[in-house]
Amino acid sequence: MQELSFHNLYRHGFVRVATATPEVALADPAANAERVIAMAREAHDRSVAVVLFPELCLSGYAIDDLLQQGALLEAVETALKDVTEATRDLRPMVLVGAPLVLEDRLFNTAVAIHKGRILGIVPKAYLPNYREFYEGRHFSPASATARSHVRLFGEEIPFGTDLLFDAPNVPGLVLHAEVCEDVWVPIPPSTHAALAGATVLLNLSASNVTIGKSDYRHALCRVHSARCFAAYLYSAAGAGESTTDLAWDGHAMIYENGSLLAESERFLRGAQLTTADVDVGLLVQERIRHGTFGDCAAHHEQPMRRISFDFEPPSDPVLPLARAVPRFPYVPADPARLDELCFEAYNIQVSGLAQRLASTGIKRIVIGVSGGLDSTQALLVACQAFDEIGLPRENILAYTLPAFATSASTRENAWDLMRALGVSADEIDMTPVCRQTLEDIGHPFAKGQPVYDITFENVQAGARTATLFRLANFHNALVLGTGDLSELALGWATYGVGDHMSHYNVNASVPKTLIQHLIRWAASTHRFSEAASAVALKVLDTEISPELVPGDADSDKPAQRTEDFVGPYELQDFNLYHVTRHGCAPSKVAFLSLHAWKDSSAGAWPPNFPEPSRNAYDLATVRKWLRVFLHRFFQTSQFKRSAVPNGPKVGSGGSLSPRGDWRAPSDASAKVWLEELDRNVPES
Numbered sequence: 001m002q003e004l005s006f007h008n009l010y011r012h013g014f015v016r017v018a019t020a021t022p023e024v025a026l027a028d029p030a031a032n033a034e035r036v037i038a039m040a041r042e043a044h045d046r047s048v049a050v051v052l053f054p055e056l057c058l059s060g061y062a063i064d065d066l067l068q069q070g071a072l073l074e075a076v077e078t079a080l081k082d083v084t085e086a087t088r089d090l091r092p093m094v095l096v097g098a099p100l101v102l103e104d105r106l107f108n109t110a111v112a113i114h115k116g117r118i119l120g121i122v123p124k125a126y127l128p129n130y131r132e133f134y135e136g137r138h139f140s141p142a143s144a145t146a147r148s149h150v151r152l153f154g155e156e157i158p159f160g161t162d163l164l165f166d167a168p169n170v171p172g173l174v175l176h177a178e179v180c181e182d183v184w185v186p187i188p189p190s191t192h193a194a195l196a197g198a199t200v201l202l203n204l205s206a207s208n209v210t211i212g213k214s215d216y217r218h219a220l221c222r223v224h225s226a227r228c229f230a231a232y233l234y235s236a237a238g239a240g241e242s243t244t245d246l247a248w249d250g251h252a253m254i255y256e257n258g259s260l261l262a263e264s265e266r267f268l269r270g271a272q273l274t275t276a277d278v279d280v281g282l283l284v285q286e287r288i289r290h291g292t293f294g295d296c297a298a299h300h301e302q303p304m305r306r307i308s309f310d311f312e313p314p315s316d317p318v319l320p321l322a323r324a325v326p327r328f329p330y331v332p333a334d335p336a337r338l339d340e341l342c343f344e345a346y347n348i349q350v351s352g353l354a355q356r357l358a359s360t361g362i363k364r365i366v367i368g369v370s371g372g373l374d375s376t377q378a379l380l381v382a383c384q385a386f387d388e389i390g391l392p393r394e395n396i397l398a399y400t401l402p403a404f405a406t407s408a409s410t411r412e413n414a415w416d417l418m419r420a421l422g423v424s425a426d427e428i429d430m431t432p433v434c435r436q437t438l439e440d441i442g443h444p445f446a447k448g449q450p451v452y453d454i455t456f457e458n459v460q461a462g463a464r465t466a467t468l469f470r471l472a473n474f475h476n477a478l479v480l481g482t483g484d485l486s487e488l489a490l491g492w493a494t495y496g497v498g499d500h501m502s503h504y505n506v507n508a509s510v511p512k513t514l515i516q517h518l519i520r521w522a523a524s525t526h527r528f529s530e531a532a533s534a535v536a537l538k539v540l541d542t543e544i545s546p547e548l549v550p551g552d553a554d555s556d557k558p559a560q561r562t563e564d565f566v567g568p569y570e571l572q573d574f575n576l577y578h579v580t581r582h583g584c585a586p587s588k589v590a591f592l593s594l595h596a597w598k599d600s601s602a603g604a605w606p607p608n609f610p611e612p613s614r615n616a617y618d619l620a621t622v623r624k625w626l627r628v629f630l631h632r633f634f635q636t637s638q639f640k641r642s643a644v645p646n647g648p649k650v651g652s653g654g655s656l657s658p659r660g661d662w663r664a665p666s667d668a669s670a671k672v673w674l675e676e677l678d679r680n681v682p683e684s
């Protein structure tokens with residue numbers, strides 16, 4: 001098989017799948033075959049790997065005793081032959097539903113067809129025979145025969161609910177089919193298939209619609225796909241089915257690991273092909289990551305049969321993803337979800353601190369307030385925690401600690417915030433102690449030279465931390481940490497005697513891209529005074545800078561823009577999420593990042609995201625900062641994460657505490673990641 005291009009979705013573990021909802025011609029298999037073939041061709045043209053049709057789509061589902069008519073059953077066989085023949089030059093595997101007489105019994109089957117060959121026939125296991133359903137009257141269930149093969153069109157064809165269709169050319173792509181009611185029972189056949197390695201589970205359905213049923217179908221597919229770490233495709237019959245006593249809505253859904261990727265328009269007249277790009281690589285990763293999946297497979301092992309088929313992915317040099325990739329994996333663009341997330345994150349932070357104060361009996365905290373985002377968020381959380389446990393806000397000892405590079409505007413913000421929140425506020429000038437240290441160690445700055453190196457920076461961060469810790473001893477208080485998840489990922493903090501250390505850090509697993517939304521949320525939910533909320537919002541306009549190197553005295557602009565060194569936080573948070581949460585290879589991260597960030601006018605932005613800040617990045621930029629991320633994350637900063645203070649895990653995206661989530665050696669090399677990037681990601 002030829003090597004696929006970086007810009008082709010199949011190169012990165014994605015597989016395009018489709019559900020097809022043709023308009024059924026009742027009891028007219030020839031007409032149905034034509035419609036199936038037309039839609040299979042369309043799926044081929046749209047670079048699809050597998051296309052799923054509804055239950056009994058070659059005959060129609062609701063045809064009752066017509067199912068026992070010889071002429072009809074013969075016509076179904078002819079239609080099936082025609083469909084099979086027509087797939088000879090098509091790429092996708094096609095799954096059609098057909099009533100088939102096999103071994104003198106009538107089965108309700110899913111027929112798997114690829115390139116002119118029937119790969120297998122899957123009989124329905126559970127036949128509904130209650131209320132509106134009378135399938136027991138016509139069909140035999142899968143359990144009616146023990147045969148592993150059946151004879152059809154002169155060939156022995158694998159038969160059973162235990163068939164896995166394996167595409168070795170696409171790592172991880174293993175398919176399984178079941179028929180409608182099979183997923184409405186406590187243990188669907190696809191559960192065993194997933195445990196045996198199937199990643200894409202297909203359901204051929206004819207599910208008549210009644211009020212509320214679509215919600216129930218969603219619940220079934222969502223949870224089943226999540227529990228099985230699988231994609232679940234459901235394709236239900238629609239227009240054309242008999243309305244003698246029932247109605248049909250053509251409900252098709254494509255779920256992946258609990259998330260809805262695509263859904264058909266229900267109640268549509270006419271044919272509808274619904275496609276989605278499933279991340280099979282992610283499903284495989286999730287299974288590896290959650291060891292209990294494998295443990296469960298060992299407990300419930302059932303023999304399954306694997307049938308290989310030679311699926312060749314489309315080799316287009318450019319085949320972009322047709323699914324949305326959020327720019328901000330930690331910040332939902334949907335206002336309601338963001339609101340919910342902020343509620344959760346903020347309350348997790350507050351409850352972590354409140355519990356630590358309650359369990360230690362310590363009634364004060366010490367915090368350095370810089371007028372920047374992180375310390376603002378930590379201070380808001382502290383105020384809320386003190387309010388909740390009934391301690392006065394005066395017990396929050398907040399300090400602004402200016403040194404050589406502190407700008408007037410951040411210092412003013414710090415003071416305004418401390419005053420508006422009613423905490424105990426004070427200022428300690430750090431310049432004398434820093435100057436003394438620089439002199440003691442023989443640093444050129446002490447002799448008047450403008451040398452602003454790492455030592456110069458860390459002397460300031462260290463002096464602040466030393467002061468805060470001694471204040472904590474003096475006042476019997478905890479030092480509240482402010483450093484965020486993104487800084488921890490990049491090692492962007494001064495180790496030990498520096499902002500890296502505290503007694504408890506409420507921000508440790510909050511990414512930088514989320515902090516601004518938390519501050520905005522806290523301000524907008526009126527938990528603080530108008531004045532305090534106004535200052536908090538003003539802080540959002542502050543340039544992110546450690547303020548450790550003096551800037552231009554006239555402009556009040558920092559000399560150091562953090563993002564000039566470590567890269568845009570929005571890209572680094574994207575990289576962090578996909579590398580740590582899903583274990584993605586650098587080339588896949590780059591592919592996803594380019595898709596998410598290449599066009600600022602495409603896709604949704606989080607609410608209130610300022611128009612001028614809506615950035616776009618090209619591949620060269622994505623690649624450049626991903627390289628920086630990989631080097632910093634895997635090679636130079638783990639020792640800082642190995643020794644982080646306590647703090648609550650906030651998001652399912654992950655924490656970087658070696659106890660809370662991420663464990664890694666402090667002496668690793670980033671070589672394999674950098675080499676993978678260099679090998680597989682074009683420069684532009």
Ligand SMILES: Nc1ncnc2c1ncn2[C@@H]1O[C@H](COP(=O)(O)OP(=O)(O)OC[C@H]2O[C@@H]([n+]3cccc(C(=O)O)c3)[C@H](O)[C@@H]2O)[C@@H](O)[C@H]1O
Binds near residue numbers: 454492639
């Ligand atoms: N694997 C390893 N195991 C044990 N020790 C290791 C080590 N790798 C380096 N080291 C040692 O660690 C030291 C380097 O680490 P460290 O002292 O932290 O210094 P370093 O990481 O070089 O500098 C701190 C950086 O963080 C930035 N910063 C500081 C403060 C606040 C902010 C902010 O924006 O919030 C940013 C600052 O601008 C600077 O670039 C060296 O002495 C080195 O020998």
Ligand SMILES: Nc1ncnc2c1ncn2[C@@H]1O[C@H](COP(=O)(O)OP(=O)(O)OP(=O)(O)O)[C@@H](O)[C@H]1O
Binds near residue numbers: 369402403499
């Ligand atoms: N001038 C200052 N006064 C008081 N504390 C400071 C000052 N500068 C830094 N700190 C403390 O050190 C922490 C790290 O500061 P720094 O400004 O380098 O990084 P930051 O991640 O941008 O944080 P912030 O967004 O809070 O400014 C701050 O959160 C704060 O607790």
Ligand SMILES: NC(=O)CC[C@H](N)C(=O)O
Binds near residue numbers: 128179180184207208
């Ligand atoms: N065709 C079927 O198996 C339909 C049964 C399913 N429980 C439904 O109501 O949709």
